[in-house]
Amino acid sequence: MKILFLDESGDHDLRIIDPQYPLFVLGGVIVEQAYAEGQMTEEVQDFKHRLFGREDLILHTADITRNRNGFEQLKETSFRQHFYEELNKLMKKLEYKVVACVIRKDVHLSRYGIAAIDPYLFSLDVLVERFCMEVGNVIEGGMILAEKRGITLDHEIELAWLNLKIQGTRYIQASKVESRIAALNLRHKSENLAGLQLADLVVTPIGRYVLGKKIKEDYEIIRSKFRTSREGEIDGHGLVILPK
16 A cells, blocks of 8 residues: 655645745655555664654654754754755655645735635645556555644545545546545654654755755755656656646
8 A cells, every 4th residue: 555645834824925935835755555664664763763862753844943842953063964964865765756736825816816725625636636646546555644733624634535535636536536545544743653754854845946945955855756757757747836
């Protein structure tokens, strides 16, 4: 079974558009279940143990950036450099495919006005399509794990997932969504799942790239991991940027 681990970058609320980051990114990594629960988990835990002497740390971009919740040592320039060098090695070594949908919130809102679909739900449709294509004609060949976001938002996601199984998407019939994807489960960040932490690490660099920020090594690694077409095309297959 393949698992799609999902995370997000930016605020999905169209009433809040940050001029410095007017995007919403929903993305993540597709990993074989046995690998995710075995070697991937071992590699991530080993990385934490080597650098911090503990394995209960949660790799969370916001905490890493702000040197908090166990990452206080990153205030030291030399250690911070060593940390990112080792993290990039880890992300390069692990086996996964990246998929992401980026919504330019300002353009989305100006184009569709009050009819604009919630960016999270819009992105979820897009990623479910790509995941169904990746799973192929395999009954219950895939499962989606997304991070819990609070009672109200979690309920919205569960309703959206139910709707996808009833109505399908623009390109994937409902019957295929229901047969190919066994479930969409919401999990707490505190559960220390390697796949969810990896998903967290890939979404922000993708946002930076779409904004035209300076390309760093982390994005170069992510770019090499994107899901592609048979011809090697990323656009529309591993990375979808909307509106077009």
